[in-house]
Amino acid sequence: MLHRVEGIVIRSMDYGESNKIVTLLTKTNGKAGVLVRGAKKVKSRHSSLAQPFTYGEYQYFRSQGLGTLNHGEIIESHHDLRMQLDLSAYASYAAELTDRILHDDEPTVFHFEQLKACLSALDEGKDPQIVIHLYEMRILTLAGYAPELEECISCGNRVGPFRLSAQGGGILCGRCVNRDPSAPVLGEGAYKLLRLFKGLDMRRLGSIAVKPETKQELKRVMRLLMDIQLGLQLKSRNFLDQLDKLV
Template sequence: MLYRVEGIVIRSMDYGEGNKIVTLCTENNGKIGVIARGAKKVKSRLAAMVQPFTYGEYVFFRQNGGLGTLNQGEIIESHFSLREDLFLAAYASYACELLDRTLQDEEVGRFWFTQLKACLDALSTGKDPQIVLHLYEIKVLQAAGYGPSFSACVNCGAEDDSTFMSPRLGGKLCRRCRHHDPAAREITAGTYKLLTLFERMDMRRLGNISVKDSTRQEMKELMRSFMDIQLGLKLKSLQVLDQLNKYNI
């Protein structure tokens, strides 16, 4: 059967001498794996279509499940700027790998597609990449069923002025419930305000946000704890990103 889908390349790997296997995140058909024959060749008409982060329309043939065979396509947004910048490539790779590793094929749908597309668009247009990824991480946690509760106590639902966060329990603890996790961390008002905003915000609504360095660092440490404890994934792209940040490359 011949399929025509809009999708974003979230994974691309060499296969054989001249082929590539790519994984697409599509709006209505979940994650799809297709083989692009001859795509490694410089003059291949498919070469540009299978580059990481590319958003396009893909036409492929698939029979009885399994890998499809990519026939043709048209690029809608190449996201070339993400591939030519080392830092942006690392952030975009993390966004794609996080989606790929978190969700099964049948779980990917319109929400995931639109959030990933908005994330890549935000990175391409110069928005603070770290803040973009933290909002995206929250959306990933929400869609995967681990959405943190920042505005109300995760234990009793109370809404007080407490700013104690428990990555282990999945969100905020009010003052009466703080004893449920002695390791709960008290965060600053600025970080708390940002987290409660992101809890309700769609990626597509993210504007330009100016964040202090201290808030950025606190957000990074807190979200890393949430991601590690709630998902427990070891992502190669995150290791690369950490190395780049460590050596200020």
């Protein structure tokens, strides 16, 4: 069967001497594995279509299993995301996270739009850490693990200061801290950003100026949420951590 889809390359691997196999996050057909013949050849007309983060229109044949690319047109190459080390690290993390959280043939229209907006925001020079934390919140929400941030998960109190219990899946007020003594205190700035992220579509992200100390706190609490709620071991995140140590 011939498929024609909009897709984003979220994974690309060599296959044989001259081919690549890409995993596309498609707008309508879920994830799709596609063989791109000759993609490793310098003069191949399909080589750019097999590059990570490429957004394009892909036409491929597939009866079952792996598809084979017939034709494609690039809509947005995201060249800078591959050329700049820090942006490549953030984009790789977003792509790997998306790949690991989604099952094959799972409906993906909203996931597709969110990843597309995430890569565009990175390409446009928006703060990559803020972009990625917003994307992480979108992933948590889409997976059904968004934290409760409006009221204490134990007693319903809406008056802070609060702690974030990643294990409990939300905030705890001062009276209920014994429910999770290890839960970190949320500063006002980090708490406001978490609430903003929970309800914000990636496509609506503007420029946000965040203090360095607030960004560090945000990173800590988002890591807790991602590790406890999803528990994924991602190579791209390990690389991001190594990159942070060099800065």
